[in-house]
Amino acid sequence: MPLGVGDRSEFPERRNMAYCAYKDRNSGERDITIMVAPKLTRGNRDRIQAILRHELAHAIEFHLGEKELRALAKESGYSLPRGGERRADKVAEIIWGDPIFYDEILVQSLGKGTRPRPRHLGL
DSSP, X not given: OOEEEOOGGGOOSTTOOEEEEEEEOTTSXXXXXEEEOGGGGGSOXXXXXXXXXXXXXXXXHHHHOHHHHHHHHHHTTOOXXXXXXXXXXXXXXXXXXXXXXXXXXXXXXXXXXXXXXXXXXXX
């Protein structure tokens, strides 16, 4: 299942809204899944869109690999940050053209907030 709604227990912290994960198959292919928290639907539109864009950016990197992703970005005139979380924000910004902010509960948002991703959240 590439996109699903996880169990509430998978998202114990207030700011835990979604994650992207992969599993390598013996064939060399990857199964990539994005799981969202049931509480995500209670967020505003800016939060929901930003979180899904961020997770889709992770999925793109998991599919292509960091090296290929960096090469594609460079061909288009972009440089990507080192950390995977800030890199996902940047990829989402490149694709959709909107900046990613971090709102009052420190989750992604298309509205106002802090930018770039705060260091204490992990880069």
